[in-house]
Amino acid sequence: AQSVTQLDSHVSVSEGTPVLLRCNYSSSYSPSLFWYVQHPNKGLQLLLKYTSAATLVKGINGFEAEFKKSETSFHLTKPSAHMSDAAEYFCVVSDRVDTGRRALTFGSGTRLQVQP
């Protein structure tokens, strides 16, 4: 069984300040982990992924995340927020071996607000 917890439902930052969106997971195997971003009225866009290579993963738009197995965390960070980063962010865990429908588990989402 696997689960994902996004620790904050809402995060508000000022433009130009760092962003931290927190994600903890539980899994009985070595998972793949993903962050997706969803802008209003849009689908989910892949930001970055961890699939067992480097634990520090760089994604699009200046985002990065670090896989910490000992802490079972995969937090998303960005050094300096931009107004266009305002969106909903989803952390997802995937079983790397199981290809069935239950292999994916979505977090409940974190809404990021960026204040001018």
Add this chain to the structure above:
Amino acid sequence: DVKVTQSSRYLVKRTGEKVFLECVQDMDHENMFWYRQDPGLGLRLIYFSYDVKMKEKGDIPEGYSVSREKKERFSLILESASTNQTSMYLCASRVFGEGNTIYFGEGSWLTVV
């Protein structure tokens, strides 16, 4: 780049109408999914297809059916639309390898009146 295309972005249908939502992916992925997304409920899996003509019910299949006659196309069918099916519908496809990355379409907003 992987592309998952949902041809209808915004639809308005009447109660009782039959509705087709189409999804096409261009990367020869075996797996395809239909989710619906509602405020406060997150993403819920309606149906999953693991290959052509193969399908599996998700968590909320009632009122929906699917069709996958070709690998690239996965259709969601609402046999008789009801107002409680007003929602955002997201199609996705998944590639084996790359950690089983899943790619989403842009979404289809369906309003049933």
